[in-house]
Every structure is written in C-alpha cells, then in structure tokens.
Amino acid sequence: MSTAANTALPAAQSLGHGITCIDTEQMRAGLACCYLLQQGDEAALIECGTSPGVPGLLARLDQMGVKREQVRYVxxxxxxxxxxxxxxxxxxxLPNAQLVVHPRGARHLIDPSKxxxxxxxVYGAAAVKQMYGEILPIAESRVIVADDGHKLDLGGRELLFVDSPGHARHHxxxxxxxxxxxxxxxxxxxxxxxxxxxxxxxxxxTTTPVQFEPxxxxxxxxxxxxxxxxxxxxxxxxxxxxxxxxAGELRAGLADYQRIALDAxxxxxxxxxxxxxxxxxxSLQQLRLREVDIAEPLARDWLEFDLELNAQGLVVWLDKQSVSH
Structure with a gap:
C-alpha cells in the first residue's frame, strides 16, 4: 500500500435498470448511499440516509425531474x-409515499425514542445530534410492514422482500x-x-452492536x-x-472475525x-493481499469508524456466547 487512492465518486450514478445510486452525504463522500428506483411514473427510495442528508437527497430528485408526489415507497x-x-x-x-419496514423495526420508526x-x-448526545439530526416519528397509517416473502408493485415492477438477519434481526x-x-x-x-x-x-x-449472529x-x-x-x-x-x-470471501471474513473475538x-x-x-x-493484511494501492494512513482513516463499531459488536457477541454456554 503506497499512494493515496482516488476517492472521488459522482454524487449520483445511473446503474441501469431504472436504478440510480445517490450519495446520502454522511461524514464523507462514498460512505453511504440510497437507491432511487424508477418504473414508469412511479419511484421508490431504498434507504433513507440521515436527516441532515435529506435536503440534498430531495434536491437531487428535483434535479432528476422526479416529482415528490411520484415517490410511492420509502x-x-x-x-x-x-x-x-x-x-x-x-x-x-413525500406526500404519497408509504414507509416499508421489517416487522421488528416498524415500532421504532413509528416511535423513534428507543x-x-x-x-x-453508543455515541453520546452531542454526536447523535451532529450525525443524525432530528429523527421524526412516522404515522402508523403510512407504514407497510413487510414480512418475509412480501411483494410490492412499483409501476408494474415486482419487488420481493427477504428476511435477512445476521447483521440485525430487523433487516x-x-x-x-x-x-x-x-x-x-x-x-x-x-x-x-x-x-x-x-x-x-x-x-x-459489519458487526455493529447488538445483533451480530453469524x-x-x-x-x-x-x-x-x-x-x-x-x-x-x-x-x-x-x-x-x-x-x-x-460471498465466499465474506464468509471467510465472518469466520476470521469470530476467531479474532474468541482469541480475546x-x-x-x-x-x-x-x-x-x-x-x-x-483489514490492512487483506488490503495488502489484494494489492490495493492506498496509503496506510488513509486506509486507517476509512476503517476507524467501522472497526470501532465492529469491535463493540464482537464484545456483545462474546458476552452472549458466554451466557449461552
């Protein structure tokens, strides 16, 4: 690892199939995104980002000519x-949108106090305010609870919802x-x-607290x-x-993470x-093995936030292991 990698990414990128990747402006460019799906006259947003990024996201929809009334699902x-x-x-x-959420997550968006x-x-009150801004409740009447196997129609395009625990049970x-x-x-x-x-x-x-389940x-x-x-x-x-x-490489990473935790x-x-x-x-060894051309200080800068959360989550996982055995 030697020279600094180029981190410049477009704020919005068309991926074909009516899908646009839009940066949600969290902490740095290229960290987190949402996806705009367009089919006919209807649109959906998969992922929401944080409140401070919403004005930029709405401005991007305006620039793309997507009327706010066209967004059917968030x-x-x-x-x-x-x-x-x-x-x-x-x-x-988004006046016509319905929120689609996992059964285990719905109550937390209807009442986000927890x-x-x-x-x-985890972060402290000041950091939460800075990172996440105002977190508003959502009327229950606008919420669709999507169980495993739920299907939605977006302008004639079918979307299938698949329960996918491992990172979180509400996923x-x-x-x-x-x-x-x-x-x-x-x-x-x-x-x-x-x-x-x-x-x-x-x-x-990503083993963010508290529901890492390998x-x-x-x-x-x-x-x-x-x-x-x-x-x-x-x-x-x-x-x-x-x-x-x-998928095979991710499985190997999950195994390595568990070994690292158990060793400690x-x-x-x-x-x-x-x-x-x-x-x-x-992580740095993985980057070296892949011959990634990035200076180590920049790599550490990108890794720091996630590895702090990952370490926290692995400690929680260890505690659960000791209780269950």
Whole structure:
C-alpha cells in the first residue's frame, strides 16, 4: 500500500435498470448511499440516509425531474440510523409515499425514542445530534410492514422482500428481478470503492452492536445465492458483481472475525482494545493481499469508524456466547 487512492465518486450514478445510486452525504463522500428506483411514473427510495442528508437527497430528485408526489415507497433495509434516521423527514416531504419496514423495526420508526436512546448510549448526545439530526416519528397509517416473502408493485415492477438477519434481526433485503439484484443493506458487508484493487472489490463484515449472529448470516448468504443474483446493491457503497466469489470471501471474513473475538475472550476489560487492534491488522493484511494501492494512513482513516463499531459488536457477541454456554 503506497499512494493515496482516488476517492472521488459522482454524487449520483445511473446503474441501469431504472436504478440510480445517490450519495446520502454522511461524514464523507462514498460512505453511504440510497437507491432511487424508477418504473414508469412511479419511484421508490431504498434507504433513507440521515436527516441532515435529506435536503440534498430531495434536491437531487428535483434535479432528476422526479416529482415528490411520484415517490410511492420509502424502504429502509433496517432501522440503524445511517439507513433509517432520515425516514421521518423524508416521509414529511413525500406526500404519497408509504414507509416499508421489517416487522421488528416498524415500532421504532413509528416511535423513534428507543432508537435515539440506543444511539445516544453508543455515541453520546452531542454526536447523535451532529450525525443524525432530528429523527421524526412516522404515522402508523403510512407504514407497510413487510414480512418475509412480501411483494410490492412499483409501476408494474415486482419487488420481493427477504428476511435477512445476521447483521440485525430487523433487516430485510429487496430482490429486484428486473436487474437480478439484491438491495442488501449491510448483510452483504461493506465495500468502499476506495478499497477497490486489481482483484476487484473487498467486502468486510459489519458487526455493529447488538445483533451480530453469524449462523443466521450464513443462512442469509445461502438465500441470496439461491436467487443467482448478478449484482448486489450495497448501502456502503454501490453495486458489486461476481457475487458467488464475494460471498465466499465474506464468509471467510465472518469466520476470521469470530476467531479474532474468541482469541480475546479471556482478556476481560482489555477485550475491546485487543479486538479492535486485531481487526486493524486483519483489514490492512487483506488490503495488502489484494494489492490495493492506498496509503496506510488513509486506509486507517476509512476503517476507524467501522472497526470501532465492529469491535463493540464482537464484545456483545462474546458476552452472549458466554451466557449461552
């Protein structure tokens, strides 16, 4: 790893099949996105971003000539705030939209007080306000609860909802037969374009507290592959192809993460620091193996936020393991 990688990405990128990837302006360009689906005169947004990014997202719709009345659905894959924090503000501005949400997540977007409390416990009140802004409730009458197998019609285009635990129990993915692609939220890992190399994209797991469940995640990957997808639309960040290969690499990463956590299990109060350092070592080694041309300080800068959360989530997972055995 030597020179700094080029991080410039377009704020909106057409991916074909009526799908546009739009940066949701969280922390830095290329970190998080949502997807605009257009079919006939109707549109849907998969993922919402955070409230501070909503004005930019609405401005992007205006620039693309998408009327706010045309947006029929707002679809966060799960209720972590980088995916759903802006849902209330978006719904306020999209008069005909219905929110489509996982059964385990619906109550938290109708009344977001527990989401706010949970994020505050992790980040602190000042950071939550800065990162996520105002998190507005959504009227229950505007909410569609999408169980596993739920189907929606978007201008004659069918979308299928697939329960996809592993990262979170309140997580679904959206299968789009038109593009043969899944909108995967976080359950096909993270893959930042800054880490692309000669061997293609690099996927890393995301074990954000508090519902990392590796066995369920393996089953989710099996379900993904059963559809023979051509591409996966990641929230962090963009579309990736060569799905079977990447699924295998993600499985290997999940196994390595569990080994790293278990190796630190006996360290008591030092577990978090040991796990985070091991995740850094593992990540930088993966980038070296893939011959990714990025300076180590920039790589560490991109990794820091996720590896802090991943370490926290692995400590929670270890605690659950010790209780169950």
């Amino acid at each position: 679809i966060p894959t799960h209720v972590h705030l980088d995916h759903a924090g802006g849902a209330g503000l978006l719904m306020r501005e 989401l706010i409390a949970g994020a505050t416990a 679904f993915s959206v299968w789009d037969p038109a593009s043969r692609g899944f909108f995967t939220g976080d359950t096909f890992g993270l893959s930042y374009r800054v880490f692309d190399g000669p061997r293609g994209p690099w996927l890393m797991p 066995e369920a995640w393996e089953q989710t990957l099996d379900r993904y592959l059963s559809h023979e997808p051509r591409q996966m639309y990641l929230t962090h960040y963009g579309a990736v192809q060569d799905v079977p290969k990447l 299990a006996a360290l008591g109060a030092q577990r978090h620091a040991a796990i985070k350092q091991a995740l850094y070592d593992w």
